[in-house]
Amino acid sequence: MARLDVIERFHGISFPGHLHTQDSLQSALNFPFQDTDIVIVSYPKSGTTWMQQILTLISSRGDPHLSQTVPNWTRAPWLEHYYFAMLLEASPLTPRVITTHMPHHLLGPALQRSKAKVIYVSRNPKDVVVSFYHFHKMANFFPEAGSFQEFLNSFLEGTMQYGSWFDHIKGWTSQTGIMNNLLHVTYEQMTMDLPGTIKKLSSYLQSPLLDHEVDNCVKQCSFSSMKDNNMSNYTLITEDILDHSKGSFLRKGKVGDWKNMFTEELNQYFDGVFKSKMEDCNLEFVWEEKHKVETQADE
Ligand code: PPS
Numbered sequence: 001m002a003r004l005d006v007i008e009r010f011h012g013i014s015f016p017g018h019l020h021t022q023d024s025l026q027s028a029l030n031f032p033f034q035d036t037d038i039v040i041v042s043y044p045k046s047g048t049t050w051m052q053q054i055l056t057l058i059s060s061r062g063d064p065h066l067s068q069t070v071p072n073w074t075r076a077p078w079l080e081h082y083y084f085a086m087l088l089e090a091s092p093l094t095p096r097v098i099t100t101h102m103p104h105h106l107l108g109p110a111l112q113r114s115k116a117k118v119i120y121v122s123r124n125p126k127d128v129v130v131s132f133y134h135f136h137k138m139a140n141f142f143p144e145a146g147s148f149q150e151f152l153n154s155f156l157e158g159t160m161q162y163g164s165w166f167d168h169i170k171g172w173t174s175q176t177g178i179m180n181n182l183l184h185v186t187y188e189q190m191t192m193d194l195p196g197t198i199k200k201l202s203s204y205l206q207s208p209l210l211d212h213e214v215d216n217c218v219k220q221c222s223f224s225s226m227k228d229n230n231m232s233n234y235t236l237i238t239e240d241i242l243d244h245s246k247g248s249f250l251r252k253g254k255v256g257d258w259k260n261m262f263t264e265e266l267n268q269y270f271d272g273v274f275k276s277k278m279e280d281c282n283l284e285f286v287w288e289e290k291h292k293v294e295t296q297a298d299e
Pocket of ligand 1: 042045046047048049050127131132134221223224226249250252254257
């Protein structure tokens with residue numbers, strides 16, 4: 001099933017037909033979650049693969065074997081992909097780790113029927129859109145990216161594949177305090193304090209790790225180690241689907257790379273749209289390392 005040019009429209013959102021069918025999307029909404037399930041929820045390019053790696057390592061108590069022998073999509077398969085059932089069967093992790101990019105208004109009801117633990121991963125949307133733009137250039141199952149400005153417009157309008165970033169983050173994070181089994185972790189927290197984030201996650205999952213186990217997780221979850229690992233760097237995907245000559249899945253792995261793509265004008269435009277779309281959201285974002293912000297303010 002290549003279907004590289006197919007787009008599936010589902011509840012007003014576009015999904016790549018290479019990975020999704022109407023049946024697989026509908027099955028995701030009816031999935032019988034188990035109370036022991038761990039569910040990674042993210043908008044694309046927010047640190048999903050990184051979280052899959054971290055949860056694999058927590059589950060293995062720092063032992064690298066599974067993270068080095070089983071691809072990330074089998075360890076923590078995507079709920080809405082058409083081959084989900086087959087991969088879930090093959091996944092070696094217990095408890096099961098399931099990944100999804102679905103928005104809350106679609107997946108919330110299925111999750112409510114269980115006590116599955118949800119980990120919502122978010123990232124500065126400016127870095128998300130830059131990462132997604134580069135990924136569109138190498139992934140043959142997405143439409144042409146066009147110019148960065150065109151891509152950014154579509155991101156801000158919420159018309160690109162996987163829908164609106166704004167609806168996604170507001171939908172899921174508005175559940176903090178309502179769903180008592182939801183933990184919100186940011187890409188920036190993982191960057192600033194990976195050992196601390198791993199400890200927090202392992203406690204949330206009621207599987208606290210010893211210090212040396214945390215150290216082993218950190219080693220296997222570093223950008224360089226994941227980039228060198230065929231089981232997390234997507235090089236197993238053939239060229240007709242991911243054109244590796246046009247980029248790397250693990251591209252830069254940096255906080256603030258958006259500054260290399262945004263002009264001052266685009267930045268102001270983005271900030272204006274962000275302000276109006278996030279007016280009804282009181283999340284406090286820390287998207288830069290604190291000392292760096294202070295240093296810049298001092299300059
Ligand atoms: S996807 O397609 O939705 O599954 O993509 P996702 O995994 O959410 O996001 C890919 C970006 O995450 C970066 N990444 C990391 N950054 C730092 N450290 C580690 N270990 C790491 N693993 C993945 C990856 O490089 C992509 O970001 P960019 O900015 O493009 O480099």
